[in-house]
Amino acid sequence: MLAVTQQPQKMTVEEYLEWEPQQDVRYEYVNGKVFAMTGVTIPHNDIALNFYTPLRPHLRSRGCRVNVSDVKVQLSPQSQYYYPDVIVSCDPQDLNARKFIQFPKLIAEVLSPGTSGKDRGDKFTDYLKIPTLQEYILIDSEKISIERFCRGEGRMWLYYPYTAYDIITLSSIEFEFPIELLYEGVAFETEA
Numbered sequence: 001m002l003a004v005t006q007q008p009q010k011m012t013v014e015e016y017l018e019w020e021p022q023q024d025v026r027y028e029y030v031n032g033k034v035f036a037m038t039g040v041t042i043p044h045n046d047i048a049l050n051f052y053t054p055l056r057p058h059l060r061s062r063g064c065r066v067n068v069s070d071v072k073v074q075l076s077p078q079s080q081y082y083y084p085d086v087i088v089s090c091d092p093q094d095l096n097a098r099k100f101i102q103f104p105k106l107i108a109e110v111l112s113p114g115t116s117g118k119d120r121g122d123k124f125t126d127y128l129k130i131p132t133l134q135e136y137i138l139i140d141s142e143k144i145s146i147e148r149f150c151r152g153e154g155r156m157w158l159y160y161p162y163t164a165y166d167i168i169t170l171s172s173i174e175f176e177f178p179i180e181l182l183y184e185g186v187a188f189e190t191e192a
Contacts, residue, residue, distance in 0.1 A: 013078050017099070026070065029081040030122070037083055040069075040112070043186045044141045047110045048085045050182045051139070055088065058175055064090035064105070073107065073130075074100045080126050085110045085139075088173060091132060104130060105172050108137035128157060134172035144183055 010032045011019065020027050020034070027034040048068050055066045066088045072081045081100060084107045089095075091103035107127055109119040119138060127136050128149070136157075138147040146168060148160040162168055166179045 013081075016081070026072075026083055028072070028083055031079055040110075041141065043188070044085075044110045044112050045069075046186050047139055047141055047182050048108075050184055050186075051086050051108060054177060054181065055086070055173075055175065059088060059090075059173060062090065062173070063092075063095070064088060064173065065095055067101070072100045073104050074102050075126055075130060082123060082126070084108065086137075089132075090173075103132040105132060106135045106137065106170065107133060108139060110139045110141050112141050135170055137170075139182060141186075142188065144179060146179060146182070 011034065012032070013029065016027070016029045016034060020029070026037040028037060029035075052066055052068045059066050066086065068086055069083060071087060072083050073087055074081055084104075086106075086108035087101055087104050088106040089097075089101050089104050091105075094101050094103050109115070109123065111119055124136065127133055134151050136149040138149075140146070144164045146162040146166075148162065148168070148170075150158045150160065150171060152158045160169075162179050164179065167176055168179055168182075169176050
């Protein structure tokens with residue numbers, strides 16, 4: 001998401017889950033506080049959709065689901081609820097989920113100047129605590145660059161950076177694609 005604004009009110013998880021669907025914008029929930037998720041850039045949206053498009057048919061045949069932007073993930077019943085840009089779950093409990101995903105296998109965030117710090121900071125730390133998460137992908141929206149974090153042994157996470165002309169391998173879902181696929185039709189700002 002492009003901009004995140006903290007709302008003044010504090011609420012319980014139950015209050016949040018009842019209140020948030022009635023709002024005009026989406027809100028993330030972090031330890032009693034809600035944060036409005038507002039507007040994204042066109043490149044941000046295009047990248048998320050470029051990622052989603054080939055994943056959907058690949059994952060459906062494997063009994064998995066993939067969602068973009070408007071589906072939240074529950075980190076724990078009483079703490080955080082985030083809206084990742086792309087989320088994949090292969091857990092049978094999530095296949096017919098109606099409110100949120102609980103057992104993600106892969107989460108991707110498209111980075112923008114306004115969200116990069118949070119996506120690399122608090123969200124990064126929180127996501128890596130999810131027992132079912134196998135891969136966390138950070139996709140730059142300003143240049144061709146992807147960072148992939150893949151669960152290793154124990155608490156270890158392996159880091160894989162990708163740049164132009166690389167082939168991205170997502171081992172958790174047995175999927176490979178050229179990095180350019182994510183940036184197809186994306187216009188980068190040119191330097192003046």
